Amino acid sequence: MMRHIFAERRLLTSFRNRTVACCNRSSINEKNVFMTQIDLEFGSNGTIGLKTVVALNPVMAVRGLEAYLEQLAPVKDKLAAHLKTVDEYIRLFDETIDWVNNPERRFNLVTTLGYNPLIIHGTYSDRDVKIEVFGRNIFNLNLGFEVGSPGQVAYGVQRLNDLRDCLVEYRDAFAAIEIEQYINKH
């Protein structure tokens, strides 16, 4: 069986002169392993990545409804958990964008969902707004900008919105994947 790719997208942009790539892909390989992931890559500063891998056994689909449902339930649970994590990331980005528009105090946002716990830490001064992201595969990522420059502020906020939109787009594409249809085909 060839690798079957449900959805794939790669977006390249730049943030503070660093490359940002948003890559999302959902596929099933020749071993019937279903993989769905989204990565936000920040040049050499690491990757915010969310990935879920589940093994499917399409043979089960032809062994009757009971076997089929038995297999599908844990798969669906894993995928639902993945979707929940993506939603949580979107929430963190929403809150960060709200804070950037009105940074009154420092904040720590945290998600402990899934295998990729994340902290977003925001501080501000008269000179700049700092947004640091900590987590697995992220190396001291700073998404901040200087507040004295209106252009930089607009640019910084726009990039945050871009990242958030990447996650939303991935979530919507992911939610449309029909696992049942795939299993029924085999």
Add this chain to the structure above:
Amino acid sequence: MKLFNRNEITGRSYVVQSSATKCNTGKVALSVGVRLQEKGRLYRTNVLSFDGTDIKMLTKVMAEHCVEVTDLATAMTEVRDWCESRRGKELADKETVTFTKVVEQEWPTMFYAVQSNTRIDVYIYGRDLDNASIGFRKDRVDSYRNWKEEMDGIINNFWTHLEEVEGLRMQDLLIAV
């Protein structure tokens, strides 16, 4: 002027640095750091600028520092205990737990423990930490022993630092500017 300064190298992979400094510009710095070899540092630093008479402010910043260090030591103790409680157990699937006790502070830090049938790993995420991890192999007694020694060493050093900070006399810190 250093009120105390301690560098301790006891494990394979970490160095503990602990200090209290006052200088003639009217600042006091309290700092405790654990440097995890090649993986960054785990720090708690508080710097206070004061005019030499503001005991109230000085007391406040010292108390905040102590709370942060206590949170860090407590979270690390919880992680160590969680890992130890799962050492001899086999698993059907990976098990993970996230400890977030210290994320509310200025230096947010997150502990994340993962166990499989062969390993238990503790990841530490935060500022200046590049995916630092401390782990051990469940089937190797020496691996566990080294891990345990390092975890205990780091935790004990945080508590020692606290004792040192709490033992500082206010008159040592106050400076006539």
